[in-house]
Amino acid sequence: MMTQNKRLAGIIFTAALLLLVPLVAMQFTSEVNWSFFDFLVAGFLLFGTGLVLELILRKVKTIRQRIILCVVLFIALALIWAELAVGIFGTPLAGS
Numbered sequence: 001m002m003t004q005n006k007r008l009a010g011i012i013f014t015a016a017l018l019l020l021v022p023l024v025a026m027q028f029t030s031e032v033n034w035s036f037f038d039f040l041v042a043g044f045l046l047f048g049t050g051l052v053l054e055l056i057l058r059k060v061k062t063i064r065q066r067i068i069l070c071v072v073l074f075i076a077l078a079l080i081w082a083e084l085a086v087g088i089f090g091t092p093l094a095g096s
Helices: 002-028 036-059 063-086
Strands: none
Touching (some): 036 063
């Protein structure tokens, strides 16, 4: 039980730490201009990805399947993040 709590704390800490990057950058440059909604969506994506990763690590038994699923998960995160950031696919998600 304690290990699960440590992992959850690690997921929350990592998501918060990653969200601090644009928050700090906004203090030094006008190139980074995130709204509250941007932080909310990014937090949801990061925290959700962490929880799905935790689920994969708990439920999937073979190392090979874990690696494949984790790679697919992180590719999906990167593609969604890129679409929301710059609209590389031109979907309505990016406001195109």
